[in-house]
Amino acid sequence: MNAGDKPAFPGGWLYDLDRVTLGRHLVAMGLPDYAATQVFQWLYKQREPEISNWTNIARAHRKVLAETFCSTLPRVEKESRDSAGTRKILLRLLDGKGVEAVWIPGEGRSTICISTQVGCVMGCSFCATGAMGFERNLSMGEILAQVLVLARFQSEAGERLNIVFMGMGEPLLNPRAVMGALAVMTGDPGMRIPDRHITISTVGLLEPLAELEQRFPRVRISLSLHAADEATRRRLMPKAALLHSIDQLLAYFSQPRHFPVTFEYVLIRGINTSRAHARRLAARLAPIPGKINLIPVNPVPGCPFAAPSPAEEDTFLRILVSAGLSVTVRRSRGRDIQSACGQLAGEAGGRV
Numbered sequence: 001m002n003a004g005d006k007p008a009f010p011g012g013w014l015y016d017l018d019r020v021t022l023g024r025h026l027v028a029m030g031l032p033d034y035a036a037t038q039v040f041q042w043l044y045k046q047r048e049p050e051i052s053n054w055t056n057i058a059r060a061h062r063k064v065l066a067e068t069f070c071s072t073l074p075r076v077e078k079e080s081r082d083s084a085g086t087r088k089i090l091l092r093l094l095d096g097k098g099v100e101a102v103w104i105p106g107e108g109r110s111t112i113c114i115s116t117q118v119g120c121v122m123g124c125s126f127c128a129t130g131a132m133g134f135e136r137n138l139s140m141g142e143i144l145a146q147v148l149v150l151a152r153f154q155s156e157a158g159e160r161l162n163i164v165f166m167g168m169g170e171p172l173l174n175p176r177a178v179m180g181a182l183a184v185m186t187g188d189p190g191m192r193i194p195d196r197h198i199t200i201s202t203v204g205l206l207e208p209l210a211e212l213e214q215r216f217p218r219v220r221i222s223l224s225l226h227a228a229d230e231a232t233r234r235r236l237m238p239k240a241a242l243l244h245s246i247d248q249l250l251a252y253f254s255q256p257r258h259f260p261v262t263f264e265y266v267l268i269r270g271i272n273t274s275r276a277h278a279r280r281l282a283a284r285l286a287p288i289p290g291k292i293n294l295i296p297v298n299p300v301p302g303c304p305f306a307a308p309s310p311a312e313e314d315t316f317l318r319i320l321v322s323a324g325l326s327v328t329v330r331r332s333r334g335r336d337i338q339s340a341c342g343q344l345a346g347e348a349g350g351r352v
């Protein structure tokens with residue numbers, strides 16, 4: 001979809017409309033409300049953007065829909081693929097901005113990693129998106145479109161999906177669009193993806209997080225912690241660390257919840273990987289039901305940070321495990337195509 005490719009559509013872009021709003025539009029146009037359910041089924045179940053192919057809707061109604069709404073998905077401008085089949089795309093948005101998203105194949109279930117903003121205001125010192133600065137929030141439709149475009153890579157129609165909000169941007173700085181997209185992803189009519197297969201990764205903005213968890217209590221939450229002391233967290237996440245203290249974050253996740261949180265901890269040699277760091281992390285997290293995901297830092301151009309040696313990583317892991325914590329280590333896929341965690345940067349790095 002290019003700016004200038006199409007005439008103005010008075011009803012706007014269909015992917016930006018929730019089911020209720022679309023129903024109101026359709027009723028105002030003289031169509032029945034149930035036509036909104038049919039439209040949702042075509043968009044999100046059949047994944048068919050071409051209105052003329054919506055055969056269970058009367059031809060005259062299809063004509064008026066096509067005159068009123070745009071249903072074109074953003075254009076895939078570039079695509080790259082690594083040896084394991086991970087595929088990264090750059091989507092060109094209506095205003096010319098680019099956003100990256102990643103498809104990761106898996107046994108019977110692939111994972112789609114999506115972005116919520118173009119750039120990010122948080123400026124975490126180890127993240128390529130943070131280095132871009134913030135450009136704008138994505139709309140609900142722009143978030144959903146990433147899933148629809150990447151789902152085309154699925155090998156079979158019945159293959160199931162995991163969705164992870166771990167691409168560009170901080171989801172809870174764009175909560176309205178993110179929650180709107182979650183409603184369509186989990187809804188029927190909608191994509192009907194079970195909410196437990198969706199993960200939101202956040203630096204921890206507790207107000208929008210509480211609202212999101214109230215509306216979608218089974219969506220998995222990953223908290224980007226990265227440090228067990230304030231000074232180190234401020235060094236790595238200068239803005240996020242000002243929002244809430246580690247104490248406040250841990251108090252929030254100590255409350256009863258449907259699913260335990262996953263604490264994400266990027267391992268950066270010489271910064272947060274010593275034995276003392278591991279012991280402090282173990283002491284702070286031991287009382288809280290949750291898992292720890294260690295992520296050896298992925299290389300980001302212009303950033304001097306490096307992952308610890310295997311021996312240092314192993315020592316860190318053992319200290320946590322011997323404190324009784326449940327720990328996994330994320331071996332990022334797609335590093336060679338710059339599509340692993342923290343490596344998405346739209347066009348800023350020109351690396352697709």
Ligand code: SAH
Nearest residue numbers: 126127166169170201202224297298341342
């Ligand atoms: N803004 C959200 C979600 C997007 S980042 C957040 O920060 O949680 C998704 C995950 O990638 C976060 O845990 C983030 O800390 C991690 N990440 C960012 N840069 C990284 C890098 N260079 N190497 C490894 N993980 C990184």
Ligand code: SF4
Nearest residue numbers: 120122123124127130
């Ligand atoms: Fe933003 Fe997350 Fe990157 Fe920090 S790690 S700059 S919050 S995208």
